[in-house]
Amino acid sequence: MTQEGPMPQDRLTLVFSALADPTRRDIVARLAVGDATVNQLAAPYDVTVQAVSKQIKVLEDAGLVSRSRDAQRRPVHLEAGVFDLMTKWIERYRQAAEERFTRLDAVLDQLDRPQPGSAEPAAAQREQGAAS
Amino acid sequence: MTQEGPMPQDRLTLVFSALADPTRRDIVARLAVGDATVNQLAAPYDVTVQAVSKQIKVLEDAGLVSRSRDAQRRPVHLEAGVFDLMTKWIERYRQAAEERFTRLDAVLDQLDRPQPGSAEPAAAQREQGAAS
DNA sequence: CGGTTATTCAACCGACAGGTTGAGGAGGAG
DNA sequence: CTCCTCCTCAACCTGTCGGTTGAATAACCG
Known part of the structure; x- marks a missing residue:
């Protein structure tokens, strides 16, 4: 309440x-x-x-x-109406997960760039190490 | 597992x-x-x-x-994978709800109700068995 | 009007979810 | 080997959740 x-x-x-x-x-x-x-x-x-x-x-x-x-x-x-809200949320991460799965080898190839947070979001996650 | x-x-x-x-x-x-x-x-x-x-x-x-x-x-x-399970469940009832919404006038005609919307939707009062 | 139906409100209770601390196990790094 | 890191397990505390009973409110029926 x-x-x-x-x-x-x-x-x-x-x-x-x-x-x-x-x-x-x-x-x-x-x-x-x-x-x-x-x-x-x-x-x-x-x-x-x-x-x-x-x-x-x-x-x-x-x-x-x-x-x-x-x-x-x-x-x-x-x-x-509310179902759309859920569907949107779900679809966002489902697509992300599937995309990462199908593009796995390409991503791994691109990961060798030590440039966090700009064009490659996966690299940012990978290079994260000294966060507080 | x-x-x-x-x-x-x-x-x-x-x-x-x-x-x-x-x-x-x-x-x-x-x-x-x-x-x-x-x-x-x-x-x-x-x-x-x-x-x-x-x-x-x-x-x-x-x-x-x-x-x-x-x-x-x-x-x-x-x-x-699991996202598909959710999406399927959601879509099922979202479509049902939307379909009932778009067919509202037809339903109202069937129900012999001259009052639209909130007046008396009590016709759904028939004995409902275990759906789905 | 009094009585009945349909629904909600209020207080209470057992179970569980999510957090903590403390300890323990797996696996490098020196 | 020893230490340190990463992570999980175990016990415990606490707030919320789903359920109950009992009473209250709203609207119809006779």
């Missing part, structure tokens, strides 16, 4: 944390089929409704779902 | 949990540039080396990184 400055970094933490729980991922899977109320979402699990309500709160804080109002019910809706 | 993949579900939990921590995501970012030793990875943070060693263990258990051997050092290497 200490959320005043919503940084994108914090949001990623919230999203990944939210999806780290199997039950919450399952809830997301159900919501992909269609909106559902808290009671409906809680039905398949052997936990109390309050527990599921908390889980939904976590998903909501992460921006993965939203809640509207229908009489006493609070239909939960899956939000697509 | 535990090659017995219990379930892709469990692996997803490990991966999401691993990336839920900002420090571990930062470590992944550094490893995208190039392999690094534990000491190098621990340098920027004000925590002990042991703590970072634990973090790397978490990343390793999730399959995000691997460790080789170079004298006393254990260079940490970013593994690209």
Whole structure:
């Protein structure tokens, strides 16, 4: 409850944390089929409704779902936008890792230059030694 | 080596949990540039080396990184494969959510609801079985 | 109105994650 | 051989997480 400055970094933490729980991922899977109320979402699990309500709160804080109002019910809706945030983050490092893998021999060849931090990022990592 | 993949579900939990921590995501970012030793990875943070060693263990258990051997050092290497697992999971539900969004009017027509959006999305109230 | 349904709030609790210190093992460097 | 470096293991502390029960709020139903 200490959320005043919503940084994108914090949001990623919230999203990944939210999806780290199997039950919450399952809830997301159900919501992909269609909106559902808290009671409906809680039905398949052997936990109390309050527990599921908390889980939904976590998903909501992460921006993965939203809640509207229908009489006493609070239909939960899956939000697509946040997935893009994750995909972007993942793709960045996946591509980097794959690129380094496929270009391994070329990189090793280029590494002989003792010039850190300019055109060859891998060299900077390699030459790092006397850092505080 | 535990090659017995219990379930892709469990692996997803490990991966999401691993990336839920900002420090571990930062470590992944550094490893995208190039392999690094534990000491190098621990340098920027004000925590002990042991703590970072634990973090790397978490990343390793999730399959995000691997460790080789170079004298006393254990260079940490970013593994690209696991990112595909996440991307697949995310894309699945992102597409579902977006599809439901773009088909909203058709759905509303089917539901016989003259009220768009937040009024009464309660038609999803039908008995839903175990999806997916 | 009183009663029921749907959901959340509050306080509490066991388990676990992430940090620390302290010790120990593997492998150069002198 | 001895020392020093790099790293991991073990025990311990602490805050957060996921769950519970109990009560409160909101809106419908008769």
